Amino acid sequence: MSAHRLPHPIARLHDLAQNPWWSWRLDARRLFEAIDPVLWFHCHHNPVLLLQSVNPERLTALATDPGFARQYSAVIKAFDEYRSDRRTWFATRYATLTNFQVAYMSAEFGFHNSIPIYSGGLGILAGDHCKEASDLGLPLIGLGFMYPQGYFRQSITPDGWQEAEYAPFNRDESPINPALTPEGTPCHISVEMGGRQVSATIWKVQIGRIPIYLLDTDVPNNAPEDRGLSARLYGGGQEMRLCQEILLGLGGVRALRALGLNPTVWHANEGHSAFLTLERLREHVRAGLTHSEAVEAVRHSTVFTTHTPVPAGHDVFPLDLMERYFNGYWDQLGLTRSAFFRLGEHPDHPGAGFNMTALAMRLSAHVNGVSREHGRVTRQMWQSLWPGLSEDLIPIRSITNGVHVPTWIAPELHQLYSKYLSPDWVDRSDDPAIWQRVPDIPDADLWAVRQLMKRKLMSFIRERARGGWAEGRLLASQVLSRGTMLDPEALTIGFARRFATYKRATLLFRDLERLRRLLHDRWRPVQIVFAGKAHPADEPGRQFIHQVLSYCHDHKLAGHIAFLENYDMHMAKYLVQGVDVWLNTPRAPMEASGTSGQKATLNGVLHLSVLDGWWQEGYDGSNGWGIPPSSHLQDPAAEDDLDSKELYRLLEEEVIPLYYQRDLDGVPRAWLQVVKQSIRTNAPRFSARRMVKEYMDLVYAPASTKAPSSW
Numbered sequence: 265m266s267a268h269r270l271p272h273p274i275a276r277l278h279d280l281a282q283n284p285w286w287s288w289r290l291d292a293r294r295l296f297e298a299i300d301p302v303l304w305f306h307c308h309h310n311p312v313l314l315l316q317s318v319n320p321e322r323l324t325a326l327a328t329d330p331g332f333a334r335q336y337s338a339v340i341k342a343f344d345e346y347r348s349d350r351r352t353w354f355a356t357r358y359a360t361l362t363n364f365q366v367a368y369m370s371a372e373f374g375f376h377n378s379i380p381i382y383s384g385g386l387g388i389l390a391g392d393h394c395k396e397a398s399d400l401g402l403p404l405i406g407l408g409f410m411y412p413q414g415y416f417r418q419s420i421t422p423d424g425w426q427e428a429e430y431a432p433f434n435r436d437e438s439p440i441n442p443a444l445t446p447e448g449t450p451c452h453i454s455v456e457m458g459g460r461q462v463s464a465t466i467w468k469v470q471i472g473r474i475p476i477y478l479l480d481t482d483v484p485n486n487a488p489e490d491r492g493l494s495a496r497l498y499g500g501g502q503e504m505r506l507c508q509e510i511l512l513g514l515g516g517v518r519a520l521r522a523l524g525l526n527p528t529v530w531h532a533n534e535g536h537s538a539f540l541t542l543e544r545l546r547e548h549v550r551a552g553l554t555h556s557e558a559v560e561a562v563r564h565s566t567v568f569t570t571h572t573p574v575p576a577g578h579d580v581f582p583l584d585l586m587e588r589y590f591n592g593y594w595d596q597l598g599l600t601r602s603a604f605f606r607l608g609e610h611p612d613h614p615g616a617g618f619n620m621t622a623l624a625m626r627l628s629a630h631v632n633g634v635s636r637e638h639g640r641v642t643r644q645m646w647q648s649l650w651p652g653l654s655e656d657l658i659p660i661r662s663i664t665n666g667v668h669v670p671t672w673i674a675p676e677l678h679q680l681y682s683k684y685l686s687p688d689w690v691d692r693s694d695d696p697a698i699w700q701r702v703p704d705i706p707d708a709d710l711w712a713v714r715q716l717m718k719r720k721l722m723s724f725i726r727e728r729a730r731g732g733w734a735e736g737r738l739l740a741s742q743v744l745s746r747g748t749m750l751d752p753e754a755l756t757i758g759f760a761r762r763f764a765t766y767k768r769a770t771l772l773f774r775d776l777e778r779l780r781r782l783l784h785d786r787w788r789p790v791q792i793v794f795a796g797k798a799h800p801a802d803e804p805g806r807q808f809i810h811q812v813l814s815y816c817h818d819h820k821l822a823g824h825i826a827f828l829e830n831y832d833m834h835m836a837k838y839l840v841q842g843v844d845v846w847l848n849t850p851r852a853p854m855e856a857s858g859t860s861g862q863k864a865t866l867n868g869v870l871h872l873s874v875l876d877g878w879w880q881e882g883y884d885g886s887n888g889w890g891i892p893p894s895s896h897l898q899d900p901a902a903e904d905d906l907d908s909k910e911l912y913r914l915l916e917e918e919v920i921p922l923y924y925q926r927d928l929d930g931v932p933r934a935w936l937q938v939v940k941q942s943i944r945t946n947a948p949r950f951s952a953r954r955m956v957k958e959y960m961d962l963v964y965a966p967a968s969t970k971a972p973s974s975w
């Protein structure tokens with residue numbers, strides 16, 4: 265809504281709603297909630313929409329309400345202080361580093377549900393990275409796409425199949441605004457693609473102190489196909505994907521130039537943006553550098569993070585397609601056709617196509633994987649790029665992922681930590697000393713908060729099902745499969761993530777009889793909540809969803825299994841805060857890191873997972889449960905057998921008995937011991953604060969110093 269509709273005394277609610285900083289501030293969230301708690305729930309915590317929809321009389325009343333005025337002034341003051349703070353971590357530690365700026369390029373960013381430009385883990389990691397950079401005062405700018413149709417909305421048919429719906433989202437209900445050039449005019453760029461000019465306009469989202477710029481090809485002077493180029497995240501075929509990546513890499517660099525920006529470090533978050541290296545080569549060659557000088561200049565200042573060992577996660581474009589789009593461009597890099605193709609050649613598969621990961625690795629001096637184990641696997645996978653070098657000398661490091669703590673912490677637990685750890689615990693979330701005080705939290709208080717978080721999840725589940733029923737969208741069987749029979753007293757296991765087959769969502773169903781006995785135990789019942797989308801083109805992933813839905817509908821499992829439709833950040837918060845156990849069953853070593861388990865452990869949920877990704881370094885034998893990977897078997901069916909047997913054993917012998925072992929007051933003290941151990945050991949290490957500081961110290965700082973050479 266336009267600011268002038270707001271009564272003068274509370275007019276700055278508009279500014280606040282336009283900066284998702286509010287979303288990781290408890291007091292700011294409370295402020296919006298206080299405007300209209302019911303509407304706040306129905307708007308899915310979207311303050312832009314809330315301010316548009318709220319009754320004007322309510323706003324008038326609030327403008328003269330002294331209680332609201334106090335709350336309002338305190339939040340606005342904190343907001344202004346946050347943005348003008350000169351004593352940040354970065355400013356203190358890097359006082360001598362001048363002109364430093366990181367350009368962080370990513371195909372998706374997950375900031376908040378009201379900005380639907382993410383699909384899953386990669387985007388949410390990017391969002392958490394930017395939020396933390398903002399909190400630390402690290403000068404970073406983000407660059408990605410404005411997807412007018414976002415990622416798809418998942419709906420489940422009555423017979424249990426996923427359907428994908430794309431709908432244009434209303435930008436007026438999002439904190440997205442036109443980006444302006446230094447002259448104050450709207451910003452446009454254009455990129456040549458296969459003989460035609462494609463234009464893009466640039467939008468801006470302000471995340472705390474960090475601006476994020478978004479490319480959008482839906483502009484009138486583009487051909488219809490080009491207008492749709494950036495419509496969807498990961499939609500379309502290979503050629504559209506290539507065009508998107510050209511736009512992100514080449515167009516992204518041009519957009520930042522048009523905005524008058526001059527980053528000193530360029531960070532490609534995954535291979536999608538790796539073409540940025542080519543555009544910067546072109547700039548250097550045009551400025552008079554030889555090709556090899558230009559390569560050195562680009563390499564020195566480029567950071568590349570790879571996110572998956574799964575082959576399908578690495579883009580490889582056919583050479584004839586590359587030829588069509590880059591013919592003529594390679595001359596501008598001072599390269600011949602074959603030298604250009606060599607930049608994207610996988611050394612083990614010459615001629616197999618143009619590999620974006622290979623390109624990024626060749627043109628970045630700073631390459632990292634996202635957990636210790638993933639670093640090791642990546643060195644092994646890409647060893648042939650460094651012929652003659654032994655695996656442990658391959659220059660690929662690891663920086664383990666972490667989560668933005670104020671985004672993912674439950675409000676109730678936030679308060680408990682404020683009371684027992686430190687009032688400023690959020691600003692010190694990576695300091696293990698703070699977390700040494702976790703044992704001081706009284707068991708009864710911790711248990712009461714955990715139970716409250718679970719009841720909130722259950723009512724979230726119930727109200728969504730009720731809404732679908734009330735609107736006549738759902739059959740009775742669907743209302744049940746959405747979890748309306750779940751019991752807030754029963755041990756609740758959560759499994760929510762992308763339905764990629766390597767994540768093995770159906771592992772738990774390998775021995776149905778054994779599972780049934782667990783679920784049905786009269787005195788110690790167990791229930792499981794599933795959620796997640798399969799990429800629409802991933803047929804095996806869709807089959808997995810169908811299979812889980814068939815168990816939800818199976819009378820023999822008696823409503824102990826639920827599947828929640830359309831997993832997104834909003835639902836993720838309820839899930840990672842509300843269940844008792846977070847389950848993760850990837851086929852090792854495919855899970856590069858995983859972050860949902862980190863969100864869960866921060867909230868006192870216990871992690872039960874294959875020892876892969878971050879859990880390989882997080883698990884210490886006393887802070888959750890680990891299933892040793894059986895990948896040595898090299899036979900998927902045998903692996904599934906062994907892993908599922910260990911999973912059942914852990915549930916039967918350890919997880920369930922511990923949960924139901926109660927004192928006379930009903931508090932499971934032994935369970936809470938493990939919860940406390942889990943919070944104490946995992947929370948500081950797997951925080952985005954620790955992660956972004958490592959990026960700064962280990963890669964951004966070295967990448968930003970002038971290299972000892974002519975440029």
Ligand SMILES: *Cc1c(COP(=O)(O)O)cnc(C)c1O
Pocket residue numbers: 383384385386388760761762831832833836837857858859860861863
């Ligand atoms: C955290 C999160 C993910 C990533 O979860 P993984 O454990 O890394 O698979 C995906 N989707 C949403 C909505 C999330 O919040």
